[in-house]
Amino acid sequence: xxxxxxxxxxxxxxxxxxxxxxxxxxxxxxxxxxxxxxxxxxxxxxxxxxxxxxxxxxxxxxxxxxxxxxxxxxxxxxxxxxxxxxxxxxxxxxxxxxxxxxxxxxxxxxxxxxxxxxxxxxxxxxxxxxxxxxxxxxxxxxxxxxxxxxxxxxxxxxxxxxxxxxxxxxxxxxxxxxxxx
Numbered sequence: 001x002x003x004x005x006x007x008x009x010x011x012x013x014x015x016x017x018x019x020x021x022x023x024x025x026x027x028x029x030x031x032x033x034x035x036x037x038x039x040x041x042x043x044x045x046x047x048x049x050x051x052x053x054x055x056x057x058x059x060x061x062x063x064x065x066x067x068x069x070x071x072x073x074x075x076x077x078x079x080x081x082x083x084x085x086x087x088x089x090x091x092x093x094x095x096x097x098x099x100x101x102x103x104x105x106x107x108x109x110x111x112x113x114x115x116x117x118x119x120x121x122x123x124x125x126x127x128x129x130x131x132x133x134x135x136x137x138x139x140x141x142x143x144x145x146x147x148x149x150x151x152x153x154x155x156x157x158x159x160x161x162x163x164x165x166x167x168x169x170x171x172x173x174x175x176x177x178x179x180x181x
Contacts, residue, residue, distance in 0.1 A: 062165070063089045072098045072128070074175040085171040090164050092136065094171050096120070096155040097148055098128055106145035106153045113138045115162065119176070120155065129176030133168040134161055 065088050072082035084095045101109070104122045112119045112126075115138055119129040140160035148154035161168070 059089070059165075066167070066169070068170060070170055070172050072096060072130075072172070072175065074177070083171055087168055090161050092134075092157075092159050092161060092168065092171060094157040096157065097152050098155070099152060100128065102150065102152045104153055106147055109145040109153060109155065111141070111143040111155070111157060113141050113159070117176075118157070130171075131173045131176065133170050133173045134166060135163060136160065137162055 065086055067084070067086040069081040070083040070085065071079040073080050080099055082097045082099060084097075086093045098120070101120070101122065108123050110121050110124075112121065113136065115135045116132045117129060118132060119126050121127060136159040142158045144156045145153050146156075
């Protein structure tokens, strides 16, 4: 029993030692070690040309989304994390939960935007506003308000950025002074 187990194990190791992957990695290692003495490395087995290396990278490689939280309060020491944002290559998606709107019916809320400001109104009266960190296309803005936790409405905003590929790094540059909350 013991000798057959040893024979099986040694055959498996012998097979792996001469597999094409192992031989290729040993040969690549030899190329690198022999080239480390010189100024170049032989990468001809990769099948790349200089044109391939000089070609521009596709935009999809830079389509990384970033996200974060910000305070919706104007008071410097208060961080309510009421703004959750996710930034794409040319879009900004935001969920606002403003504590001062507690008890307001979501159907009574609306959003007014310019290219660099956002204003929340309740029953037609401006109750919260902010200056955006970048410029958006006001015609592309979508808005919805639903019931949230603890009677605080959840406000969802989606917009397209005017400057393509520009990173805002957040949503709120400054909470407006006209905010009555």
